[in-house]
Amino acid sequence: MADDPSLESPVFESPVVANYPMSSGGDLTLADVSATTKWLVRADADGPAADQLGAAFGTSQVAAGGALVLGSRPCEWIVLGTSEEVSAAVTGLEQLEGLDASDFVSALDWTHGRALFRVTGRGAARMLEKVCSLDWSDPMTPDGAVASASVAKVTCDIARNDADGAPSYLIFCDRSFGQYLFDALIDAGDEFSVSVVAAAT
Template sequence: MADTASPRGLAFESPVVRDYPTSEGGDLTLTDASATTKWLVRAGADGPTADRLGARFGSSQVAPGGALVLGSRPGEWIIVGTPDEVAAAVADLDGLEAQEFMTALDWTHSRAMFRVTGADATSMLEKVCGIDWGDHMTPDGAVLSASVALTTCDLARNDRNGTPSYLVFCDRSFGQYLFDALIDAGNEFGLAVSAG
């Protein structure tokens, strides 16, 4: 992905610094989506911020402006999308800080984010994560935290056109390691890689 400038004018640099052969059209893909705008919001689990954001713990939903809101923990949300979509979702929270203690932090530069998409995405993730990826446990819209390749991650199922797709977030410092671990897990399934 091309480097993009943040609202503060800082150029984004992906945590994935190695070069990989890029291929397209595969049934299983791994994409470095780290440049996607990401914000972390914390507030009361049952207060006005929770009501405004709508996504309860363990679930996700699309905000009116198009951003994806992930209920990552009780009283904690991750908002992802284009800069304009995320800005609209965060701006929609203006005034709520007068009703409860609430924080909103730009997480774009501090978190890596990868997208795994394809029919074999669940089989790939099962190799590096001890979660039941069946539809009955992690349906489209599910949000959870788990260890992926021994790295603490936030994960969200966010299907694309009916195809299983997962967002995997980790601290930026683990980004390169996790990306390589996901490649290793997906190679047997014909993984196509799109990095930096």
């Protein structure tokens, strides 16, 4: 079964056609990072899988292997990073010591099903205020905060994940809305001179 080529994941193809000139960066940047490996984990909030994942609802933390774990909803986590980092975080969750027949754990590869964008820079919060009604002030959405909200009328998961001291936000949506949301973020960032940059490798 494991050697059956029909079971292999297809090569990733971005949900976005970025018809914008690429830049080396600026004060505010937008990157399509949809190729990042992404898994959704569901488990009991007080079970051993939750203890191993660590991130409480509404927060995020880096796992021992380097993956970023987001407590996106009660009993739900998004795990992202390289394929090796994510594998280290999710492998074995269903066989942890302490699980019993009543405990529920599932892990699903979301990489191809979700678009993911990163907005970084001093103007990022002001840009997002134009398309999302969350309070983007530091006391309400500090580094590490995770929330679900409508962004340009698209249901999204959002995580603040500052980069090199600059405010930075990861925005997830269903793949089918990827192009629309990317274009909407470009439009929202126009007055702040947003630059489209290549994803970091």
